[in-house]
Amino acid sequence: MISVRSLMASAWMGIQHDLAWTTPLASLLLQVVAPFASAMSVSIIYWFGTRFSPALTFDAARLAFVMVGSTLYAHVAAYAWVPTVAIAEGKNLAVFPHIYLTSRSTAVYVTGRMFSAFAISVATSMMALATAYYVLGSMLHAAIPLVVNPGSVALLAVALLANLPGALALGYLLGAYSLYASKFEWSLPGYVAGLLMVFSGALFSTSILPWPLSTAADYLPYTQFIAAARSAIVPGTGVDYWASIVFSLIGGLLLMGFSLWVYLAAERRARRDGVLDRRLA
Amino acid sequence: MPSVEASGLRREFKAKDAPVVALDGVTLKVGQGEVFGVLGPNGAGKTTMIRILSTLLLPTGGWAKVMGHDVEHEPEKVRKVINMASGAEKAGYDFISAKRNLWFFSQLYGIPSEKAEKKIAELSETLGLTKYLDRKFYALSTGYRQRATIARAFVNDPRVVFLDEPTIGLDVMTARSIREFLQGEARRNGRTIILASHNMAEVDAICDRVAIIDKGRILAEGTPEELKRSLGVPALVMEVSPPREGFETLSRIAGVKGFTSSTEEERGLCTVQVVVENDAAARAAEDAIRSEGLKVVASWRKQATLEEVFVALVGQGFKEREEEGAG
Numbered sequence: 359m360i361s362v363r364s365l366m367a368s369a370w371m372g373i374q375h376d377l378a379w380t381t382p383l384a385s386l387l388l389q390v391v392a393p394f395a396s397a398m399s400v401s402i403i404y405w406f407g408t409r410f411s412p413a414l415t416f417d418a419a420r421l422a423f424v425m426v427g428s429t430l431y432a433h434v435a436a437y438a439w440v441p442t443v444a445i446a447e448g449k450n451l452a453v454f455p456h457i458y459l460t461s462r463s464t465a466v467y468v469t470g471r472m473f474s475a476f477a478i479s480v481a482t483s484m485m486a487l488a489t490a491y492y493v494l495g496s497m498l499h500a501a502i503p504l505v506v507n508p509g510s511v512a513l514l515a516v517a518l519l520a521n522l523p524g525a526l527a528l529g530y531l532l533g534a535y536s537l538y539a540s541k542f543e544w545s546l547p548g549y550v551a552g553l554l555m556v557f558s559g560a561l562f563s564t565s566i567l568p569w570p571l572s573t574a575a576d577y578l579p580y581t582q583f584i585a586a587a588r589s590a591i592v593p594g595t596g597v598d599y600w601a602s603i604v605f606s607l608i609g610g611l612l613l614m615g616f617s618l619w620v621y622l623a624a625e626r627r628a629r630r631d632g633v634l635d636r637r638l639a
Numbered sequence: 640m641p642s643v644e645a646s647g648l649r650r651e652f653k654a655k656d657a658p659v660v661a662l663d664g665v666t667l668k669v670g671q672g673e674v675f676g677v678l679g680p681n682g683a684g685k686t687t688m689i690r691i692l693s694t695l696l697l698p699t700g701g702w703a704k705v706m707g708h709d710v711e712h713e714p715e716k717v718r719k720v721i722n723m724a725s726g727a728e729k730a731g732y733d734f735i736s737a738k739r740n741l742w743f744f745s746q747l748y749g750i751p752s753e754k755a756e757k758k759i760a761e762l763s764e765t766l767g768l769t770k771y772l773d774r775k776f777y778a779l780s781t782g783y784r785q786r787a788t789i790a791r792a793f794v795n796d797p798r799v800v801f802l803d804e805p806t807i808g809l810d811v812m813t814a815r816s817i818r819e820f821l822q823g824e825a826r827r828n829g830r831t832i833i834l835a836s837h838n839m840a841e842v843d844a845i846c847d848r849v850a851i852i853d854k855g856r857i858l859a860e861g862t863p864e865e866l867k868r869s870l871g872v873p874a875l876v877m878e879v880s881p882p883r884e885g886f887e888t889l890s891r892i893a894g895v896k897g898f899t900s901s902t903e904e905e906r907g908l909c910t911v912q913v914v915v916e917n918d919a920a921a922r923a924a925e926d927a928i929r930s931e932g933l934k935v936v937a938s939w940r941k942q943a944t945l946e947e948v949f950v951a952l953v954g955q956g957f958k959e960r961e962e963e964g965a966g
Binding site for chain 1: 690694695696714715718721722723733734739744747749791
């Protein structure tokens with residue numbers, strides 16, 4: 359019961375943190391900028407490539423592939439880093455040690471923060487995708503093949519939920535590092551985001567990566583999530599939706615179990631080393 | 640059952656050259672409803688002790704129990720009955736109101752929302768915070784932020800509260816109201832309060848018992864009155880002219896336990912306060928000042944204060960210690 363209440367309160371705090379610094383509508387709209395920019399920039403690069411390279415021809419389905427992939431990548435990036443932010447901010451405001459003292463572990467708090475970030479990111483990513491679809495379609499005079507009906511939206515929602523354990527896993531791992539970091543903790547998520555962009559199949563198929571990287575990339579829950587989510591709304595991707603969902607969910611759960619263990623171990627060690635209440639530089 | 644009990648509590652920190660011993664075999668017992676002061680200079684081990692007792696840090700030796708629960712092996716049980724606050728931190732989320740900050744922490748403790756709201760209202764009323772509850776945390780003055788921090792430390796009805804310099808940087812009236820609140824919580828609600836401080840007057844005023852700690856060790860423990868009586872004879876106070884710094888000769892006199900000095904430029908005087916074991920040491924101290932060519936404008940004996948006890952036990956004046964630290 360305490361954990362549920364803590365989880366809800368932590369999610370509430372996440373909403374406050376992400377939306378209450380200005381009017382909720384304004385902050386929500388501002389958070390559309392990152393996934394929208396991600397979708398637009400990658401899509402326009404693709405379009406330019408087809409215009410100026412004789413080897414490539416423009417394919418609206420391909421445009422849909424990169425547009426959806428880059429938006430979903432931005433979605434994962436938006437909330438998987440939340441524990442890093444929550445811990446760093448908590449240490450800066452000196453609230454983190456007090457959160458630690460309220461329960462068995464701060465994992466409940468960072469999980470709640472991630473849930474709120476997930477909800478906000480789902481809303482902003484979908485708004486970004488819809489806007490990018492409209493802007494790119496008008497700008498490039500292209501009929502981007504997206505399937506939007508109750509069935510495809512439901513499949514997309516299932517895919518987004520199936521990715522939660524995987525994103526939590528990444529969050530716990532990065533959070534474990536943040537428990538120790540006294541500076542530069544922001545940089546690690548940036549490096550991981552770069553790797554994720556290459557290995558998650560967000561912009562191109564993982565099959566073009568050299569072996570064994572291609573195989574390793576295929577086993578990532580994030581790759582499976584993006585493949586499943588993409589196949590829910592982009593026709594003809596050739597992906598087995600349910601197989602990807604199962605891989606994403608099981609891979610995510612396994613990784614989450616491991617990451618949570620790492621986080622709890624890091625927390626115990628941080629207590630031993632006396633860094634839980636260390637202020638950040 | 641004591642609220643807080645420790646035996647041989649030790650904490651070493653790794654360092655490049657050799658381990659730094661922050662706490663060196665601390666043994667203590669604090670009863671329920673007691674306000675227990677921990678006095679010590681910077682780096683004495685006060686905060687380390689509080690961090691261990693509040694389960695933020697593991698000891699490297701010895702043991703400690705809070706309400707019968709071992710801090711090392713049963714931290715979850717300890718956390719259910721404690722809370723803590725530090726005056727230096729004023730911890731809170733800047734972008735939400737003081738009320739929502741308090742509510743948030745109450746939820747982390749699993750308190751039903753309605754009960755939490757009632758508790759927050761009660762605490763705010765007692766601490767004079769009610770009018771400012773809806774202000775965002777960053778918009779509160781230092782004093783009200785500190786009141787909110789103190790309120791947070793009591794929101795879960797803890798049996799033991801650890802406070803580190805709770806009134807640091809506050810004006811006299813705010814500090815006084817916080818002290819009254821703390822005393823009330825101990826007297827009326829039987830909470831045990833462990834108060835780490837540099838503020839001798841504060842500790843003297845509200846603590847039932849005091850431990851003086853330095854270099855990780857408890858040097859003395861008792862009620863403020865017992866500690867003051869332990870010095871035996873009243874201290875010697877001298878007004879010396881012309882003003883100057885450095886009275887190291889005093890520390891070489893047998894029976895002199897410690898001293899402090901302060902310069903009053905406007906009066907052209909220096910006030911030297913010497914903690915002595917006996918009257919002979921007081922006379923010798925006065926003679927030593929005169930033998931250095933200084934004029935003793937006035938001298939009198941004064942009943943020892945907690946500060947003098949502290950000086951006597953720690954062994955040197957604050958100024959000398961600061962210089963040592965700076966060096």
